[in-house]
Amino acid sequence: MADVIPYNPEEKGAQPPSLYPAYKSTVLRAPKQPLVILPHTLSEVTGPVYGHGKVLPVDADLTKQHAGEPLGERIIVSGRVLDENGRPVANTLVEVWQCNAAGRYIHARDQHPAPLDPNFSGAGRIVTDAEGNYKFTTIKPGAYPWRNHPNAWRPAHIHFSMFGPSFINRLVTQMYFPGDPLFAFDPIYQGIPDEKARARMVSRFDMDTTIPEWALGYKFDIVLRGRNATPMED
Amino acid sequence: MSKQRLGQTPSQTVGPFFHFGLPYEGDSNLIVGDAQGQRIIVEGRVTDGAGEAIPDVMIEIWQANAAGKYDHPEDTQDKPVDEGFHGFGRCATDNDGVFRFQTVKPGAVPGPGNSLQAPHLVTFVFGRGMLKQLLTRIYFEDEAHNAHDPVLALVPEARRNTLVARKINPSTYRLDIVLQGEGETVFFEY
């Protein structure tokens, strides 16, 4: 069996450290021992082709999962999943979840005294097309408070989870909205060392995907690790 | 050929509220049909640096089937894929910090060069307070080939046991995951 083609390493500054004391919960959850460097093997460069079962059209429209329309500002989020070489990541599962327009999650442990919306659950799933495109309709999530420090608020965000072509590509991130005044105060956003990399998590408003009299469009491209060759080439 | 690379999207924590977005029915049972091989349970408890159980962590595993074949196009070994087993599982910890997978014991898989890797589960840990996921592996104590595994060989000998699940009954393996402190699990940089 020939050796596998490894994926590029973490881009310096673009990925967060495990320990970031301003984000308090990292203090007891970050390893203290040095990480052991793992050369990629067949176990890492393979991975689930589909994370799970059938994805339905309703999974890509979070405003149509209940009898009525959810409250809030309707938005369409779209973009591409690419690797570092700009190649599309086709046929990969994208999972998203978020709070409602008032900043409340449909989750038993969310104690924020903001109203739940009976017409909004906030979870969706999309499979990218051959060009790596994904698209879903939702409502703009609200900011919400948390207990990290006094008067702590999370900037509005949508959680994203991606698989990619191998298990090593697995990425969980958050998409933010342009110009949020809370960025400067948020240790989760600030946990990314490189300012330019941080800004990659911020979506951009897009007039081309804005639908007249219906919904605002936001664009968010996701870049997973790439490698210098693919097994089919060279 | 030095086309400029695109910048990687940074990782962010899965947060405390993933439970309505990520878990799905049957996610921790990898056996989807008439899977070949020995059916086993792999379980453990996840604790933090204070020794407290963590009730809001999510574990994902990826593994070969009983024949040692990954259900993925880059596994070109001349071995059968198993229609009843694809190899991916996901489990949110319960209130006691416990995860539990129903799966089959994987076969050995090729390693670098001509080496062979002992049966193992590639394991990711996601959680609140974890800006990026942690990568580890779960091996099985009753596999003689562990002594020759090329990845275990990279781990300081005194810490290898943090990657090897104990057999607590004929079909159940147990491995606790310690994020920090005494008995800290070995995590990999990848």
Ligand SMILES: [Fe+2]
């Ligand atoms: Fe959140």
